[in-house]
Amino acid sequence: MTTPYVQLARLAKPLLLALSLLLPMAAQADTDPDGFTRPLDSLKFNPGLDQTEFERATLEALEIYDPWERFNRHMYHFNYRLDEWVLLPVVRGYMYVTPRFVRSGVSNFFGNLGDIPNLLNSALQLKGKRSLQTTGRLLVNTTVGVFGLWDPASRIGLPKQSEDFGQTLGFYGVGDGPYLVLPFFGPSNVRDAGGRVFDFAVDSEVNFLNVAEATEDHPEIFLLRSINARYTTNFRYGQLNSPFEYEKVRYVYTRARDLQIAE
Amino acid sequence: MPRILRLAALFGSLLSAPLWAADVDPATYGFPLHNPFEATIATTPTALRPALPFDTDIDQADYALLLRPEREFELPENFWPVTKMHYRLAQQSKPAPLMFIIAGTGSNYANSTMDFLKKLYYQAGYHVVQLSSPTSYDFMASASRYATPGISADDADDLYRVMQAVRAQHPDLPVTEYYLTGYSLGGLQAAFVSHLDETRRSFNFKRVLLINPPVNLNTSVSNLDRLVQTEVKGVTDSTTFYELMLRKLSLYFQQKGYIDLSEAMLYDFQQSRQRLTNEQMAMLIGTVFRFASADIAFTSDLINRRGLIIPPNYPITEGTSLTPFFKRALQCDFDCYMTNQLIPMWRARHNGGSFTQLVDAVSLYGLEDYLRNSPKIAVLHNADDVILGPGDLGFLRRTFGERLTVYPYGGHLGNLNYKVNTQAMLDFFRG
Numbered sequence: 302m303t304t305p306y307v308q309l310a311r312l313a314k315p316l317l318l319a320l321s322l323l324l325p326m327a328a329q330a331d332t333d334p335d336g337f338t339r340p341l342d343s344l345k346f347n348p349g350l351d352q353t354e355f356e357r358a359t360l361e362a363l364e365i366y367d368p369w370e371r372f373n374r375h376m377y378h379f380n381y382r383l384d385e386w387v388l389l390p391v392v393r394g395y396m397y398v399t400p401r402f403v404r405s406g407v408s409n410f411f412g413n414l415g416d417i418p419n420l421l422n423s424a425l426q427l428k429g430k431r432s433l434q435t436t437g438r439l440l441v442n443t444t445v446g447v448f449g450l451w452d453p454a455s456r457i458g459l460p461k462q463s464e465d466f467g468q469t470l471g472f473y474g475v476g477d478g479p480y481l482v483l484p485f486f487g488p489s490n491v492r493d494a495g496g497r498v499f500d501f502a503v504d505s506e507v508n509f510l511n512v513a514e515a516t517e518d519h520p521e522i523f524l525l526r527s528i529n530a531r532y533t534t535n536f537r538y539g540q541l542n543s544p545f546e547y548e549k550v551r552y553v554y555t556r557a558r559d560l561q562i563a564e
Numbered sequence: 565m566p567r568i569l570r571l572a573a574l575f576g577s578l579l580s581a582p583l584w585a586a587d588v589d590p591a592t593y594g595f596p597l598h599n600p601f602e603a604t605i606a607t608t609p610t611a612l613r614p615a616l617p618f619d620t621d622i623d624q625a626d627y628a629l630l631l632r633p634e635r636e637f638e639l640p641e642n643f644w645p646v647t648k649m650h651y652r653l654a655q656q657s658k659p660a661p662l663m664f665i666i667a668g669t670g671s672n673y674a675n676s677t678m679d680f681l682k683k684l685y686y687q688a689g690y691h692v693v694q695l696s697s698p699t700s701y702d703f704m705a706s707a708s709r710y711a712t713p714g715i716s717a718d719d720a721d722d723l724y725r726v727m728q729a730v731r732a733q734h735p736d737l738p739v740t741e742y743y744l745t746g747y748s749l750g751g752l753q754a755a756f757v758s759h760l761d762e763t764r765r766s767f768n769f770k771r772v773l774l775i776n777p778p779v780n781l782n783t784s785v786s787n788l789d790r791l792v793q794t795e796v797k798g799v800t801d802s803t804t805f806y807e808l809m810l811r812k813l814s815l816y817f818q819q820k821g822y823i824d825l826s827e828a829m830l831y832d833f834q835q836s837r838q839r840l841t842n843e844q845m846a847m848l849i850g851t852v853f854r855f856a857s858a859d860i861a862f863t864s865d866l867i868n869r870r871g872l873i874i875p876p877n878y879p880i881t882e883g884t885s886l887t888p889f890f891k892r893a894l895q896c897d898f899d900c901y902m903t904n905q906l907i908p909m910w911r912a913r914h915n916g917g918s919f920t921q922l923v924d925a926v927s928l929y930g931l932e933d934y935l936r937n938s939p940k941i942a943v944l945h946n947a948d949d950v951i952l953g954p955g956d957l958g959f960l961r962r963t964f965g966e967r968l969t970v971y972p973y974g975g976h977l978g979n980l981n982y983k984v985n986t987q988a989m990l991d992f993f994r995g
Contacts, residue, residue: 355792542671544886560814
């Protein structure tokens, strides 16, 4: 079960990292008598210092189709409280009662189940190489990794490559539709919310390792899966520490999905 | 003092004092990123960072303090998360010294730099308290009396009350002595907190370390405001700066075949055709600070009901869109915030006073004598820090002498997580 926050956290990090790439600077600026190297002197500035590129870019970035904003904002606050009052305390309890190797086993196990929709969606997008790699992951992790409790595939050069049905729809040109904040899952849009339903159905139809069927009799599996989903998600409400967190999350989610679909 | 006199004094003292004792030799320093913008954004490669404990091996929790009960009624209902002041405490199981850490501009107590420093000092045996910056949205709403950050003495006073309240909330925590550190703007504020502590005597800080502090606050904010004025290649009428960045990322991932998540990707990207120029990196750094200034301008205006960005008493519920106010706030850089909010408030409270007086009072200059005569305070800084201006390092050399360490590279805080620097921090506090 991958929540959009997982995707958000996964993508936001490389996004920031990647944005931070640099070229080695060969030229050394003149140094002051006190040792200061005047780093800004090496930059080429707009002569009038009246450029408004930051304003232009940011104003444009705020243009995201969000006709249900009132509902979405209420849902954002609902999720925030749910997180603070229920989910995070439960995750803390989970971390208190389990050693780390148990938690990583749980994460790997459900991650392995998640490779089924990853494989299906890679195939639907006719991505041959990725489909083969994900098939390889499933084979290695389910056998050598003992039903997915370990993830040896990543170590031998078969990294996890998430594909969901929302991405598949996007791949075939389906637009985002209105932005939508889902209860519990967080940021989404109409296309991705529909994709989520499809992936959920695939999960119970395929019934890989009999987990979906066992979950019907043992709701605690569903509970563990939900706790694991929150445990593996780095996002914390308030983390952006801004009165405009709603807008920023909306932008990052939307652009991160664009990137995932394009690649 | 006219600038020429200050310059003369600077050069005079440069010639006379033993000033170069604490300069780190570029040849032996070993920090790999010699470009200040690259260092600021990427910080230290993973292999050169110190080994630190996992979060789960640290006995830590977040706590809340109700410091300004009136804010619950003054603030609109969608500000419920910030009516209480939050902080993080990591405690040792036995009596230990306690380290207060103050975050940089706009940052809250839980950002990655704060957690990094927490792990560093926790591993070395300290209790650690992580505090949000007085310029951060949560601190302004929940702990600041005037909610107009920038007057360093007032910000320090707010911080001091928070520290006292933190201690009062943990009466059984066995603390042997108190230490204080802060980075960037938090470093400047740590100096003012230390100064306040000399008269209030609640903590008697044993040692205080300022990491990459601004020297002249006006120079620093002007530099940061200016970063978004660079001529960025690739920005056109139809392509905004963000679209340019995203396009580079997208092309890079497509060439690579998949979205890679490791930090190694960063160095790979650097080698690729999509790498960023200095101007693009400067714009990126400037953008981060513009978002900080937008948050500060909006929050200060809202709490003080100044009506510059949001009309006073504008009805706001949890469903109300704040986007129109975001659009106005993002057009306010630090200069705009100072001109429209900080200076008018300062003048009203101090019977006038010139801009120069304000800058002197809120910068390290205001504490020059205290800093010169306080052997317990030290500074780590970089020769290529983008928040410094000409003469600032000279001021630090004159004032701190051997208590100043200048690293040749690192940009703004880029070497904070470099092994050599973290060792210097621990050595300083160990004494």
